[in-house]
Amino acid sequence: MAEKKRYAFVIDPARCIDCRACLVACRAEWNTPAGQTRIWVHSDGPQGVFPNLSQTFIPAQCHHCEDPWCVDACPTGATFKREDGLVLIDEEACIGCGLCVNACPYQARFRNTVTGKADKCSACFHRVEAGEMPACVATCIGGARLFGDLNDPESTVSRAIAGRAVYRPITNEVNTQPMTLYLSSPAAAAVQVSPQPREPVPAETFWHTVALPVVKAAVALAFGGQALAFIFQLFKGENEYEEA
Amino acid sequence: MTEEITREKWLLSRRQFLKGAALAGTGAALAKAGIFDLTPARAQGTTHFLPGPTADYQVYTMCEMCVWRCGVVAKVRNGVVEKLDGNPNHPHSLGNLCARGQSGLMMTYDPDRVLAPLMRVGERGSGRFRQATWDEALDFTAEQMLRIKDTYGPQAMVFSSTHNLSQPLFENLLNAYGSPNYGTQRSLCFNAMVTAHLLTYGIQEPARRYDGMKYIILTGRNLMEGISTSETRQLMEVISEGAHVVVLDPRFTKTAAKAGEWLPIKPGMDLAFHLALINVIVSENLYDRNFVNNYTVGFDELAESVKPYTPRWAAELTEIPEATIYRIAHEFAAAAPFAFAHPNWRTSNFVNSFQTERAVAVLNALIGICPEQGDCIFPEEDHVGLGSPPQPAYPRISAQRLDGVPWKYPLVPLKLGVFQEIRDNILTGQPYQARGWFFSRQNPIMSLPDQAKTIQAFEKLEFIVSVDIILNDSSWYADVILPEATYLERYDPVHAVGNRVFIRQPVVEPLGEARSALWIYRELGRRLGLQDFFQYVDEEDYIRQQIAPFGVTLEHLKQVGYFDVPREKKSGERIWDTPSGKVEIASETLRRAGFPAVPVWEAPPEPPAGRFYLLTGKVGQHTQFATQNNAYLTEVDYHTHDLWMHPLAAAERGIRDGDLVRVASDVGEVEITVWVTEGIRPDCVYMAPGFGHTSKGLKKAYGRGANASRVHVTYTDPVSGGQALTQTFVTVEKA
Incomplete structure (x- = not known):
């Protein structure tokens, strides 16, 4: 591989027409269970009083943060961040504990009702690696959803943000360095796209402060015991086996 | 039940894919998905996390979720359509598909599909059918159509369809049969636009x-x-x-x-x-x-x-x-x-x-x-001289048209017609009594205004046959339902956009006994003694005859999805196809028919006190009355099936957001929940079309939302024949 990639979504709310083709494309690509979705189009409106109205549509999905809290929260390492920036889930390693769902300040994760595992936008990495765009981006009629490599100056995302102000959906309290760059302030739909400070659930606190150390200690003890026994045996030497 | 088996089969295969892929470990599928491009540490440790869907093969075809016909690239895995993408080579999709286009595979895998010919066993409208073989259903249909023709004349059979690629074959059937009665969506949709532009520019659209x-x-x-x-x-x-x-x-x-x-x-x-x-x-x-x-x-x-x-x-x-x-x-x-x-x-x-x-x-x-x-x-020149099977001349038709063209509506183009008038004249029996109705891709129970009248008209008929994919509301009243393959399962005639010719071809085999329209019309034609009008061996033979003039093989077309026909050089000046040869700001045709020659003011009626204009419109997630049972679309059509009402109008009536209200006109009433919004004039309310299905054969769509055609009053524009859908004035009160 040549240069290291730095994948990002660039979203232009001014171009979103709320047609929801992206939502269906994502559902079809991933066979997401009914009632759940990996991506959203938030709407604020209409705002104002007749006849002076406005309405903004804000596409959103997992932001593949540079400081992903979900990765920290995951007790098994199933959620991980790739070098190219994508935050992915190893389904086999996922135990479905749901700690990452709680940890995400954007509510971008959910527990898949069919698999029981954590689920979220994976930026259609299999399409991207085959040279295609993520399903939502490929089908976007308005051209509101873009995806690509920020390290490549010729990529659609690099060209889209060139010379433009970009907005990250962050607050003073929460900054996970999301890799979604909005071309206009998503503040219009602030409630939906602003990150909410996470409050660890008791299970997570318990896991990290009690269970995990205990398990680690137990594993260490078991290994240590085995090692001791082995060394002991080594020094002691082996007894001849005697038939009764 | 075949339906159940298919659904199981489908669900199984969708799930097997997920499972199989997850278990495949280091299989070819994973290599294809490229999961080895992980960070090195990750790649060494894990080779078994869930890969995304990958296709066994892909097929170029055309969408049919609306009439725009976008180009589609369909991805297939284990014999199941997994994903549809827009074809960048098609000028209508430019690589994109809308929500409906993206949901297309769920039309094929709709658990409510009709997968064998059905024949009615209960009262009409009871929804009680039995499965039949194709031979039985087609023989019975032909027998009924011949009986009607022999007893009352071919004009007693009404035909209905909507814009689609097999429509020329449907029209072939009705013209060969000899009926002048053809009701389409046109007068419910664009008659005014087409008539006005034909008269002004000599251009339809x-x-x-x-x-x-x-x-x-x-x-x-x-x-x-x-x-x-x-x-x-x-x-x-x-x-x-x-x-x-x-x-x-x-x-x-x-x-x-x-x-x-x-x-x-x-x-x-x-x-x-x-x-x-x-x-x-x-x-x-x-x-x-x-x-x-x-x-x-x-x-x-x-x-x-x-x-x-x-x-x-x-x-x-x-x-x-x-x-x-x-x-x-x-x-x-x-x-x-x-x-x-x-x-x-x-x-x-x-x-x-x-x-x-x-x-x-x-x-x-x-x-x-x-x-x-x-x-x-x-319009971009799309007269590509496609070939067609040979056929004899159509029989001469002497009977008057039931839609009043031209004897009541002299200026309505013959091709457009006045659909709602046919329904009304089935009821009046004037100028003669219709006895049978054959429809394909048309749902008059939902599409025509004044639903109660349409149901009465159905009750007067001796025979109703429908070609359908699911049990739509009108098919619910049919005597015979002929199950059609979906657009992902069949061939249709090829279609030219500009000088580029596109193919619709099967992505997967049809489920159950479903068949293409090309097959159904030919088989029915044969039984009606009209085989000379359907001179093709099968669907592929039909297409081969269409593309014969261009030296392109079907195999090439299937592989690439399209071919280009050399563009002829445009002649210098455009010719306006009007009587004067110019753009007609004043139309002598209009004047001669007794209408004003230039555009003039004509006051529209206004609602009496206490009533609202009932607006209709479109939602981006559905097409007319055809897609409301689609499981992917019902996931994303939130905020579309409520009655829009302005806060002032709502407050006056003590109505609050989310209340159930009764919307009533002179011909009917419906109950519907209200969305109170600033986004509408206080003298209007709005209902999106397509909701409130009455067929219990549509498990998702049945009873969801309300159907405006139950309250729409029938008003016809005397010039263009268009139905005036917004001329219905309604009362709204808490239910």
């Missing part, structure tokens, strides 16, 4: 050019919700490049949200607005003198007749300020030739919609439409 446009007036083309993928995309493109878009709509649509200017015009008054624009442009000499002098007739007559239609006059009617109308007239003319008033599409709003469309057509002519003598309003 003018092309729209967006490149470089600076000023666009939309008077009823809600492109962000009535989505035509490429056109919607082009509109968004010019908006982002700074084009000024004026949207006239009593409702704050998604198009209004994207436009520079939204004018919540009083319903039916669009005509006054356009007449006032014409008034300013003519009286202040803002028109394109060169174009008007060289390419039009009747300008002087127009100049005289529009004198009373001042912005001040229009302001009172439209409830748009005089200064705004005046400003828009100036801005519009100044932006010419990079400006146009959209010719619109569904223009079945008021009895005066024909005049509105004439005014739009004339307005565009006045500013010269665009450069090159109106070049851009000509």
Whole structure:
């Protein structure tokens, strides 16, 4: 591989027409269970009083943060961040504990009702690696959803943000360095796209402060015991086996 | 039940894929998905996390979730359609698909599909059917159609369809059978637009050019919700490049949200607005003198007749300020030739919609439409000389048409017809009694106004046959249902866009006993003794005969999805296909038929006190009455099936957001939940079409939302034959 990639979504709310083709494309690509979705189009409106109205549509999905809290929260390492920036889930390693769902300040994760595992936008990495765009981006009629490599100056995302102000959906309290760059302030739909400070659930606190150390200690003890026994045996030497 | 087996099979295969892929470990599928491109540490440790869907193979075909026909790349795995993508080589998709197009695979895998021919066993409308073989169902259908023909004449059989690629074969069947009675969606949709533009330009549907446009007036083309993928995309493109878009709509649509200017015009008054624009442009000499002098007739007559239609006059009617109308007239003319008033599409709003469309057509002519003598309003040449199977001449038809064309509606183009009139004349039995109805891709129970009348008409008939994919509301009343393969399972005749010819081909084998329309019509034709009109061995043979003139093989077409026909050089000057050979600002045809020759004011009716205009429109997630059972679309059609009502109007009646209300007109009533919104005029309420299905064969759609056709009153425009859907006035009260 040549240069290291730095994948990002660039979203232009001014171009979103709320047609929801992206939502269906994502559902079809991933066979997401009914009632759940990996991506959203938030709407604020209409705002104002007749006849002076406005309405903004804000596409959103997992932001593949540079400081992903979900990765920290995951007790098994199933959620991980790739070098190219994508935050992915190893389904086999996922135990479905749901700690990452709680940890995400954007509510971008959910527990898949069919698999029981954590689920979220994976930026259609299999399409991207085959040279295609993520399903939502490929089908976007308005051209509101873009995806690509920020390290490549010729990529659609690099060209889209060139010379433009970009907005990250962050607050003073929460900054996970999301890799979604909005071309206009998503503040219009602030409630939906602003990150909410996470409050660890008791299970997570318990896991990290009690269970995990205990398990680690137990594993260490078991290994240590085995090692001791082995060394002991080594020094002691082996007894001849005697038939009764 | 075959339906159940198929559903199981499908669910199983969808799940097996997920499971199989997860278990595949280091299989080829994973290599294809490229999961080894993990960070090195990750790649060493894990090779078993879930890969994304990958296809075994892909097929180029065409969408049929609406009439726009986008190009599709269908991905297949384990014999199941996994994903549809837009084909970048197709000018209608440009690589995109809308929500409906993306959901297309769920039409094929709809658990409610009809997968074997059905014959009615219970009372009509009871929904009790038994499965039959194709031979039995087709023999019975042919026997009934021949009995009707022999007893009452072929005119006693009514045929109905909607725009689709197998429509020429359906029309072949009805013409060969000898019936003059053909009801389509046209009079419920675009009669006013087509009739007005035929009379003005000799063009059915003018092309729209967006490149470089600076000023666009939309008077009823809600492109962000009535989505035509490429056109919607082009509109968004010019908006982002700074084009000024004026949207006239009593409702704050998604198009209004994207436009520079939204004018919540009083319903039916669009005509006054356009007449006032014409008034300013003519009286202040803002028109394109060169174009008007060289390419039009009747300008002087127009100049005289529009004198009373001042912005001040229009302001009172439209409830748009005089200064705004005046400003828009100036801005519009100044932006010419990079400006146009959209010719619109569904223009079945008021009895005066024909005049509105004439005014739009004339307005565009006045500013010269665009450069090159109106070049851009000509649809791109799509007369590719496709081959066709040989066939004899159709029998001569002497019976009058039940839709009143031309004996009641002299100016309605024969091809357009007046669908609602056929239904009414089944009830009156005049000028003769119809006995049978054959429909395909048409759902008159939902589509025609005044549903109670349509059901009565059904009850009067001796025989009803339907070609359908799921048990739509009208099929629920049929005697025989012939199950058609979906667009992902069948061939259709090829289709040319410009000089590029596209194929629709099977992506997967049809489920159950479903068959293509090409097969169904040929088999039925054979049983009706009309085999000479269906001279093809099978679907592939039909297409081979179509592409024979071009030296292209079917195999090549299937592989690539399209082929290009050499473009003929355009002749120097365009010919206007009108009686005068020019753009007819004044039409002698109209004058001779007793109608005003130039666009004139015609006051639309207004609701009496206590009643609302009932608006109809489009949602971006559904197509007419056909997609509401689609499991992917019901996931994303939130906020679309409520009644829109302004807060003031709601407060007056003690109605709160989410309340159940009764909406009643002179012909019927429905119950529906309310969405209280600032996005609608206080004198209007709005219901999206397509909800409130009555067929219990549609498990998802049955009873969801309410159906406006139960309250729509039938009003027909005497010039174009269009149904006036917004002329129904309703009361709204808490249920």
